Amino acid sequence: MNIRCKKPQISRDKVKKFFLGSKDKQGFGKMTIIYALLICIGFVYLYPLLYMISRSFMPLDDLLDTSVDWIPSTFYIKNYVNAAKSMNFWKTFGQSVIIAGLPTLLNVVVCSIIGYGFARYNFRGKKIMLGILIFSFILPAQVTMMPNYVWYSDLKILNSLNAFILPAALGQGLKSQIFILIFYNFFRQVPQALIEASKIDGAGHFKSFVKIALPSAAPAILVVFLFSIVWYWNESYLTQLYVCGAVSKSDWSTLVVSLKNFADSYTTQASVTGSGMVSLNESIKMSGTMLSILPLLIMYFVLQRQFVESLDRTGITGE
Template identity: 25%
Template sequence: MTANRIHRIAVYAALFFLSLLFSLPFLYMVGVSFKTYDDIVASPLNPIPLHPTLDNFILLFEKIPFWTQFFNGVFIAVAVSLLSMIGNALVAYGFSRYDFKGKNVLFTVVIATILIPSQMTLVPSFIMFKQWGWLDTFFPLILPGAISAINIFLIRQVMTAIPKELYESARVDGCTEWRTFLSIAVPLSMSSIGIVGLLNFMNSWNDYLSPLIFLTSEHKMTLSVGISTMNNPYKEDYATPITGAFLMAVPVLILLSVVGRKYFISGVASGAVKG
């Protein structure tokens, strides 16, 4: 056996071990979802259900309006994802396409906002949305996600690498600025735009703090908040919240498996070629 083959086997073994290590929490969550309460108390570290049951799923649907909160989360996450792709792509296009006075200073100011913790803006945002009458609506959860400094930076880095000759050829052919943006900038930057959309979908889908602060009605809550309200102070319930977390993870896994793999791989390959 050659040294190269041994090295490859060692690398694959290490990757398999790391993949299994990172998968253990999810596998444990799946197993506990089908365990009875007695089995969880008797062997809490054993993820294998000795007496499989669907009672946890039935109890979950009885305790909270699961499907209402599920579709609330889907609607908010999809809206945030679409707005983030459109808004950040437009701003990134402006920074990469045009040269104007103060461009570098303005871009530096935009990037500097990354240093501001999101928790510092919660109180001012709450006061502002309250004055606008937006509390207990989806607007405070959707609109702030339309623009983000880190997303602008990611898309701009890809758009900057697009040859200017392509833009000039489009203008010679009579394309308007919007047509140039949609026909050249967006398709050639789709890897970064797709990644931005996926990341914003996952951030919105898993967001707990914002819905907890800005929403008050149970039928408007998202699943992340609804799951946290299931515990009874007089009887600790372990399985039902974990079952909810398992069901909540399924859409993200499907999205990453079907769509995310394409954009992440193309984004990495694009970055490697540009590097």
């Protein structure tokens, strides 16, 4: 009788472990729910990108044909050719790399030095400076936009790359406050014994920073580099205001700024005799958008593993 009573209990335990899992193994039901949520969240993020890719390869006939939804009847590459012509892609791409890359490198160098100073040295007014740093990050960019414009105009650095380089060199670049805090939190985790040991061996303050602290900060450097270059790359309004010239014309431009003026530039390019360009449609707009974000997608695809590991080590969740 006792054996017959235990059989249903054993069966229920097996079912419970199968669906809910145990301490050593995840259950089927729990994993199903987790993967279902991840698929749903992933679909929400991937749907606009997949829609954009699909539309960018469609000819005009597919756009007018209601039976064509996702898969184009033919992959029409000329949409990208026309979009690249109107955006002057290769020249604008090179300028985008310079405009985003140089301030990013300065952000990494300067913010790491400032973050190390906050993390390793105690001085009068340190807490007040950290409070001002946090407050300046919370302060909306729209509040300081016009004063900065007047200041840059007085310094005669408007409509040039110096409008981004000079603030970044002084630790006031785009989102520099959060980069300083990233380095600050990371350098606090470096064992003080290592720094003291280097000082005993005769290393000064700068050599201890370069030889001991900086090599261990590779995850923080990668996170700051990627965040900074993405923010500079995607920033269109401030780039157009300070570098590309909102009032007077400048020789500088970026892919994102060109995308903002895509309709006008495409119309101008299409009016050239013998250009072979058709009227602007949704597919060409999607092609231009894909061209503007493609470098970032490639960069993230190449560095995604290192990026995720760096986020895990620095404790940053992203934005």
